[in-house]
Amino acid sequence: MSLGPLMIDLAGTGVAADELELLRHPLVGGVILFARNYVDPPQLSALVEAVHAARSPPLIVAVDQEGGRVQRFRDGFSRLPPARRIGHEYDLDPRVGVALARSVGWLMAAELRAHGVDISFAPCVDLDLGVNEAIGDRAFHADPEAVTQLAGAYMHGMREAGMAATAKHFPGHGAVVADSHFTLPVDRRPLPDLTPDLTPYRRLIANRLAAVMVAHVLFPDVDSTPASLSNRWIRDVLRGELGFQGVVFADDLSMGGAAAAYGNIVARARQALSAGCDMLPVCNNRASVLELLSGLDHEPEPASSLRLVRLHGRAGAALRPALEASADWQRARELLARVTAAPSLTLDPGGSA
Numbered sequence: 242m243s244l245g246p247l248m249i250d251l252a253g254t255g256v257a258a259d260e261l262e263l264l265r266h267p268l269v270g271g272v273i274l275f276a277r278n279y280v281d282p283p284q285l286s287a288l289v290e291a292v293h294a295a296r297s298p299p300l301i302v303a304v305d306q307e308g309g310r311v312q313r314f315r316d317g318f319s320r321l322p323p324a325r326r327i328g329h330e331y332d333l334d335p336r337v338g339v340a341l342a343r344s345v346g347w348l349m350a351a352e353l354r355a356h357g358v359d360i361s362f363a364p365c366v367d368l369d370l371g372v373n374e375a376i377g378d379r380a381f382h383a384d385p386e387a388v389t390q391l392a393g394a395y396m397h398g399m400r401e402a403g404m405a406a407t408a409k410h411f412p413g414h415g416a417v418v419a420d421s422h423f424t425l426p427v428d429r430r431p432l433p434d435l436t437p438d439l440t441p442y443r444r445l446i447a448n449r450l451a452a453v454m455v456a457h458v459l460f461p462d463v464d465s466t467p468a469s470l471s472n473r474w475i476r477d478v479l480r481g482e483l484g485f486q487g488v489v490f491a492d493d494l495s496m497g498g499a500a501a502a503y504g505n506i507v508a509r510a511r512q513a514l515s516a517g518c519d520m521l522p523v524c525n526n527r528a529s530v531l532e533l534l535s536g537l538d539h540e541p542e543p544a545s546s547l548r549l550v551r552l553h554g555r556a557g558a559a560l561r562p563a564l565e566a567s568a569d570w571q572r573a574r575e576l577l578a579r580v581t582a583a584p585s586l587t588l589d590p591g592g593s594a
Contacts, residue, residue, distance in 0.1 A: 242296060243546040244270030246514060246539060248303065248490075248522040249530050254280050256291045264295040266534050270549055271301035273522055274358070275313055282317045282356060282561055289357035301520075301552050306349055306361040309378055318352055319574060321345055322581045324365055324391070325378035330580050331387055341580050342381075342391040346398030346406075348573040354403050354558035362454060362490075364395045366408045366441040367415035375420040376410075385440040392441050393448060403555030405451035410492060411479060412468055413438030414456045421457040421498030431462040432478075443483055452488040452552060453479065455518065457498025466516075467502050470509065475517035488548045491518045495526040507536045519545045 248271035251260055263269060272292050279285055293299035304313050309323025327345065331338025346364070353361055366388055367373075369380035381391040396406040410421075412435055417426035428435075442453065455469040464473040469491040479485045491513045492499070494506060503509040506529040513521055523530050564570050 242267055242298075243541050244298060244301065244549045246270055246518070246520050246541065246545075247510075247530070247533060247537075248273050248301070248520050250275060250524050251278055251288075251292075252527075254278055254284055255288060256295070261295060263530065263534070264292065264300060268534055268537060268539065269300065270520055271303055271522075273524060274302065274304045275524075276315075279314045285314065285358075286356045286561075293357065298550055299553065301359045301549065302357065303360045303362060303522075304353065304358055305363075306353060307363045307365060307379060308345065308349065311379060314353075319348055319577065321349055322577070323378040324381040325369060326581060327391055327395075328369070328380075328382040328387060331382065331391060335387075335390070337580065338387075339390055339394045341576060343394035343398040344573045344576050346395035347402045348398075348570070348577065350399040350402035350404035351558070351564055351570065351573075352561075354554050355561045355564045357554070357558075359554040360405055360407060360452070360552055361399075362407045362409060363399070364392045364406065364408060365410070366392045366445070367410055367413055368438055370415045372418050373415055373420070373426075375422060376415050380415055385437040389441045389444045393445060396445060396448070396450065403558050405487075405552050405554075406445075407452035407454055407488075407490065408442060408445055408450055409454035409490075410456035410458070411442060411453045412456070412458075412460070412474060414458055417458060421492065421496055423497040425467060425498045425501035426458045428458055428460050429462060430460070432460075435460070435463075439478075439483070442479075442485075446483050446485050450485070450487060452490060453485060454490040454492055455479075457492050457496055457502070459502070466512070467498060469499060469518070470502060470512040470516050472516045480517060486548075488519045488552055489517055491521045493522045493524045495524050495529055506532055510537050511539075514539055519548055 245268040308321025365379045367376045367380045369383045381388045399406045419426035459467045464471045468474040
């Protein structure tokens with residue numbers, strides 16, 4: 242059985258009997274985990290093992306483990322800084338910033354791989370333009386060259402740990418005020434003005450980027466449908482002009498930005514697949530998942546199925562005790578502690594302001 246195009250979620254910390262039947266449905270290809278699915282590292286390992294054992298080839302297990310406010314697993318995992326903190330280090334010393342990005346990418350991925358998790362939806366390569374609170378400190382920097390260097394280092398760190406990177410949110414979510422979780426943002430810039438936003442993707446793709454997540458953002462000067470549902474954006478720009486050959490994820494189809502474009506979940510999914518998406522996360526909405534499993538007719542393309550299988554985490558990842566005993570893990574933790582520690586405060590005895 243090939244992997245299907247739907248990525249669904251679980252209700253709790255184990256796989257319930259009715260959920261096991263969902264995981265075995267041919268339209269399902271992956272599972273995304275949230276904080277509610279996590280208790281501690283041993284429980285996570287057991288949960289991921291149960292999901293992988295549900296069928297062959299194993300389902301892809303994913304999580305959002307960017308760092309900062311977007312880190313689903315915390316207790317028992319290294320506390321990762323938001324991307325903006327890495328960008329600040331880059332401003333102080335580009336070499337230190339790049340080294341930190343690579344180390345954090347490796348640490349994040351190595352800890353997840355130690356428990357069998359295949360991918361984390363990272364890095365975020367949106368430009369930090371100071372207008373979108375949903376992105377905010379999840380972005381490395383406002384300068385596309387800085388984002389390119391930092392995201393590239395982060396991606397290479399993930400790759401060294403045996404995990405594929407997913408750049409998001411294509412073609413860019415940093416220049417709109419609205420939050421696509423709740424409504425459909427509109428970016429009225431023409432395509433030539435989006436060159437800075439596309440620069441990180443162009444460079445990461447040239448360095449074998451494995452996956453891209455496409456945003457629920459409308460660019461009316463480019464196409465009349467949101468990027469996540471757009472043949473123009475996915476087939477023409479991303480795959481055609483940028484030459485991307487990896488996996489294309491839509492952002493969560495349950496989000497308000499997707500619902501604003503197509504009210505019916507089955508219509509949304511059909512449009513996204515027709516536009517060129519390989520996998521469609523559907524989160525926190527079991528009714529929509531059931532509606533899709535009963536109403537979506539889709540025959541996976543062989544090329545799409547092959548791309549999805551390649552997202553599985555590389556075999557041979559160190560289990561947690563061996564990982565924590567490794568020199569690489571200890572160096573990464575030391576670097577993280579050193580560069581993210583709060584600066585010391587020196588009081589002026591003269592009392593000057």
